[in-house]
Amino acid sequence: MRIGILGMGTAGGRHLRAFRQISGVDLIAADIDADRRRQAEAEGVPVVPSLDDLLAARPDAVVIAVPHAYLAQAGMRAIDAGCHVLMEKPMATCREDAAAVLQHARRASRFIMVSFVHRFRPEVAAARRVIARGDIGQPRLIVDTMASGTSDMPLWVWSRRHAGGGMMFYNGIHQIDRVRFLLGEDIVTVRAEVRTLGYQVQVEDTAAALLGLRSGAVGTVVQHKAPAAALGGWETQVFGSTGSLHITTGREMRWTAGGDVITIPGTPEDRFSGAANEFIAALREGRAPEPDGEDGFAALDVVLRMYSEGASRAIS
Numbered sequence: 291m292r293i294g295i296l297g298m299g300t301a302g303g304r305h306l307r308a309f310r311q312i313s314g315v316d317l318i319a320a321d322i323d324a325d326r327r328r329q330a331e332a333e334g335v336p337v338v339p340s341l342d343d344l345l346a347a348r349p350d351a352v353v354i355a356v357p358h359a360y361l362a363q364a365g366m367r368a369i370d371a372g373c374h375v376l377m378e379k380p381m382a383t384c385r386e387d388a389a390a391v392l393q394h395a396r397r398a399s400r401f402i403m404v405s406f407v408h409r410f411r412p413e414v415a416a417a418r419r420v421i422a423r424g425d426i427g428q429p430r431l432i433v434d435t436m437a438s439g440t441s442d443m444p445l446w447v448w449s450r451r452h453a454g455g456g457m458m459f460y461n462g463i464h465q466i467d468r469v470r471f472l473l474g475e476d477i478v479t480v481r482a483e484v485r486t487l488g489y490q491v492q493v494e495d496t497a498a499a500l501l502g503l504r505s506g507a508v509g510t511v512v513q514h515k516a517p518a519a520a521l522g523g524w525e526t527q528v529f530g531s532t533g534s535l536h537i538t539t540g541r542e543m544r545w546t547a548g549g550d551v552i553t554i555p556g557t558p559e560d561r562f563s564g565a566a567n568e569f570i571a572a573l574r575e576g577r578a579p580e581p582d583g584e585d586g587f588a589a590l591d592v593v594l595r596m597y598s599e600g601a602s603r604a605i606s
């Protein structure tokens with residue numbers, strides 16, 4: 291099976307290294323930037339300059355890993371050329387474009403996977419299993435916090451034109467997907483504060499949301515990028531009717547239903563490998579990969595609702 295990867299930046303490079311571990315997969319990459327092409331070629335993969343060149347190599351599927359404003363158009367072009375797509379989040383920067391991507395895929399009978407790779411972290415997958423088995427009863431409250439200090443991030447992430455939104459698109463959308471994934475249900479109400487507090491940028495660096503789930507459960511999501519070094523944290527707590535669990539992302543998941551506290555360690559397994567394995571397995575089995583385009587649309591919709599809720603005080 292031939293997989294094309296569009297965009298050889300941080301995410302594209304990680305997809306490349308994940309897919310190359312799967313036997314029977316043959317890779318080709320594309321990037322408009324000559325330095326990025328040289329770096330990728332040094333990893334032994336053929337690299338072309340454009341999506342057209344990539345599609346000319348007739349891949350079965352394409353990973354779309356370019357800045358947010360260009361994801362949807364590239365995804366639709368790949369689908370129209372007959373390819374399945376693994377779309378980086380947020381898939382699109384508005385509902386209309388995301389809906390168009392889904393429509394193109396339906397029309398062409400192609401599959402879409404959205405790269406919510408954090409579902410494939412062992413500690414997150416274990417938490418989902420605990421909740422789905424009913425081990426903590428009916429979930430009532432989920433609290434998800436992701437806050438960090440300065441880090442290496444592409445500069446376009448702060449540009450409205452290239453990114454469409456700020457830290458909610460770059461990081462926080464993973465948290466929204468995590469709420470939906472862990473609880474296994476839809477978010478139906480959204481209230482939010484969305485602010486630009488620490489950086490002189492066009493998009494938000496801080497956001498907090500209060501979410502209502504279909505069952506009546508409540509969720510909070512807090513996303514923050516501090517403008518200095520910080521003691522960051524990425525944690526999720528779920529309180530159910532008979533027990534609770536606590537994920538320390540990248541480290542462990544602990545849960546209890548009143549007796550012992552059971553600890554499931556995170557492992558160094560690469561989350562991009564989990565996503566690549568699922569994508570290839572699904573295509574080989576002829577089934578839709580998970581998370582799919584509908585999951586991508588649902589998470590994007592919640593972030594856009596946060597933006598319109600928080601807009602008056604938010605993004606200049």
Ligand SMILES: NC(=O)c1ccc[n+]([C@@H]2O[C@H](COP(=O)([O-])OP(=O)(O)OC[C@H]3O[C@@H](n4cnc5c(N)ncnc54)[C@H](O)[C@@H]3O)[C@@H](O)[C@H]2O)c1
Nearest residue numbers: 297298299300301302321322323326355356378379405444
């Ligand atoms: N799933 C995750 O955990 C995760 C992690 C990081 C980034 N991402 C996502 O991946 C996408 C890319 O982010 P990144 O951090 O890798 O950015 P990046 O800036 O590191 O890489 C983007 C690459 O795309 C190339 N590019 C831009 N326009 C192009 C075009 N028209 N044709 C070909 N190449 C083009 C750039 O030259 C660059 O090399 C974004 O959607 C981002 O949100 C996801």
